[in-house]
Amino acid sequence: MTSATSSSPASPAPAAACLVLTLAATAALPDWSGSGVARPLWALLLPAALGLAGAGLALRARRPGWAAACAAVGLCAVPALIVVTTIVSGP
Numbered sequence: 001m002t003s004a005t006s007s008s009p010a011s012p013a014p015a016a017a018c019l020v021l022t023l024a025a026t027a028a029l030p031d032w033s034g035s036g037v038a039r040p041l042w043a044l045l046l047p048a049a050l051g052l053a054g055a056g057l058a059l060r061a062r063r064p065g066w067a068a069a070c071a072a073v074g075l076c077a078v079p080a081l082i083v084v085t086t087i088v089s090g091p
Contacts, residue, residue: 012066019051048078
């Protein structure tokens with residue numbers, strides 16, 4: 001490998017995968033079937049953990065933009081879901 005190739009930033013694919021998993025984990029939180037069964041507490045923490053993991057992978061790949069996006073989506077996904085659910089279905 002040449003030095004120019006080794007100094008270029010790595011692919012953001014792992015961070016993008018974590019970003020997609022964050023959104024999928026957030027989409028799995030609402031009770032779509034209406035069964036009324038509560039989700040476990042760890043399920044509420046999963047989107048934030050995946051977002052922060054994606055941010056860490058993006059920083060390791062020297063992609064600060066991806067890192068900021070992953071961290072923001074991971075930390076804001078559950079609160080945004082709560083707000084949207086409250087607006088749509090009422091308090």
